[in-house]
Amino acid sequence: MATEQAAKDAVNPAAVSCADIDPGECPYYLITRVSLGATAAMKRGFAEAGIGFVRPAYLGSLMSLWREDGLRVIDLGRRAGLEPSTMTGLLDRMERDGLVERRPDPADRRVLKIFLTETGARIRQTVIGIVDGTLLRVLSGVGRGEIDTLKELLRKVLVNVREERVEG
Template sequence: MESKLALSLYLAYKKLQIHFTNLAEQMGLDPAPLSALMKLWCQDGLTVTELGDKLSLKASTITSLIDRMERDGLVYRERNREDRRVVRIYLTEKAKQIKNNFPGFEEYIQEVIKGKFTPEEQETLIKLLRKLEATL
């Protein structure tokens, strides 16, 4: 049977998800908090809405995720003084320390695919995936 685009993308996504889950478990985390931490490591102090948008999560889902992360000592919430409706999420020292021991998913995947793609193939794949993302 000829491979189709959607199926190929789905299968690649599932395999990446397995690698991400394995990496999260090595760090003693679940995948969802690790995803949120990665976004906050890039930009600490995101609003709840911004973090939810970056993770493509609904308001109720992001709220429960932040509740769990706060309970686990990874983040804390702070209300904006000018507009109390705005709540920002900040990393705790514990979360910052995790980053110091975190290889990064990019580096992890680079190691997994090492020797399987030429640098040119990797660049082509990145360009095509970005084009696909912009199209969808």
């Protein structure tokens, strides 16, 4: 029956409950610690490659700019998944570190367009290599199919948390 199938596939409270208070069993604990640990691994990867001025937080913006240079602050934030107010400080640091520069848009004086510097453009392949290498290490022992599953599940959760935000 459809009902039985639905019940079978439904979330089982026991599978997500943190009532027994074992961090290793709490998805929230796992996600946040993995996120912190992966960020630390990225930071170390950049430092060891001699480009410690590239911070993990820059990745979303750099990736977006490598794909399309000269984006507005707000569009860059949308693609990186960050609030506009977060972008200000981030871009301050990226500018300080010589990766991007802000240029006014003559067509709309409210707008600043973000452009890669020569350095920001040049490090592209190096950075991608470090990100991929770090992911290989962090995901070592996880099979290819499992990685696809992981990505699929995380994408689903990401949709849920974004809807949460909108509803509120």
